[in-house]
Amino acid sequence: PLMSSEDGSVQIFKVWKNEPCRINSMDFAANGEVLATASDDGTLLIYNCLYETDPKKILCKKFGLANIKFTHHPTAILGSSYQKWDNSIRSLSTHDNVYLREYRGHSDQVTSISISPSSDMFVSGGYDNTVRFWDLRSTACKALMTGSHSPNMVAFDPSGAVVCVASGGIENGVNLYNINNLEKGPFNTLRVPGDGKTIGGVTGVRYSGNGDMLLVITDSGDSFLFDVESGILVCHSFTPFHLLFSPCSRIC
Numbered sequence: 001p002l003m004s005s006e007d008g009s010v011q012i013f014k015v016w017k018n019e020p021c022r023i024n025s026m027d028f029a030a031n032g033e034v035l036a037t038a039s040d041d042g043t044l045l046i047y048n049c050l051y052e053t054d055p056k057k058i059l060c061k062k063f064g065l066a067n068i069k070f071t072h073h074p075t076a077i078l079g080s081s082y083q084k085w086d087n088s089i090r091s092l093s094t095h096d097n098v099y100l101r102e103y104r105g106h107s108d109q110v111t112s113i114s115i116s117p118s119s120d121m122f123v124s125g126g127y128d129n130t131v132r133f134w135d136l137r138s139t140a141c142k143a144l145m146t147g148s149h150s151p152n153m154v155a156f157d158p159s160g161a162v163v164c165v166a167s168g169g170i171e172n173g174v175n176l177y178n179i180n181n182l183e184k185g186p187f188n189t190l191r192v193p194g195d196g197k198t199i200g201g202v203t204g205v206r207y208s209g210n211g212d213m214l215l216v217i218t219d220s221g222d223s224f225l226f227d228v229e230s231g232i233l234v235c236h237s238f239t240p241f242h243l244l245f246s247p248c249s250r251i252c
Helices: none
Strands: 002-004 010-012 023-028 034-039 043-048 056-059 066-070 076-080 089-093 098-103 110-115 121-126 130-135 141-146 152-156 162-167 174-178 188-190 202-207 213-218 222-227 233-238
Touching: 034 066, 066 110, 076 110, 121 152, 121 162, 130 152, 152 202, 162 202
Parallel strands: 023 066, 110 152
Antiparallel strands: 002 010, 023 034, 034 043, 043 056, 066 076, 076 089, 089 098, 110 121, 121 130, 130 141, 152 162, 162 174, 174 188, 202 213, 213 222, 222 233
């Protein structure tokens, strides 16, 4: 994790070297005290960010694990399968390493998952050109958006009232939807200046903890930071690292 110093610069304050393979996704629990990472070999590591202790290791070899997200409980994680033959999403108890539910519906690999901060709803996007809405308590899909370009990257804002969907390349823009009026289409679209075709496809969208900023990441290594209210592109940078916001709105 990174932290900001008094002069506004970003500094590394803790480093772990336990990852056995490439990290494909990671997420903080809502309390900011726990960090989870998923690796391509099916290893899930749970870190305590407050203490210098070894991470808890959980093996998910059968289905693999990707696109991990903590639910509203720090010992429950939602994630998609890393195996190409399996397109399901599963909830996992990290306390006793037991799968709680399986959510079936996508006909191709899941590319993104986001959990509503204000309800038990979560949204998923996939290579099947669909965005699906679910309830953590039920395995049935509650709503479906079709016709988008794959892959679909999704993110709820901190209020849970807005969901962001980025489909395909950055040239398609980043669409913002009111969760209660999905059928009306996006109420706003954030765009990168220029045609964006030389930048590549979107691989992640993430809101800051206060909801003021939206981070858009592409497979070319370019990252774009938008001011959500104005829609203005605040920053464009290049980094080979996997970026996300901590609960206190710091970029890690």
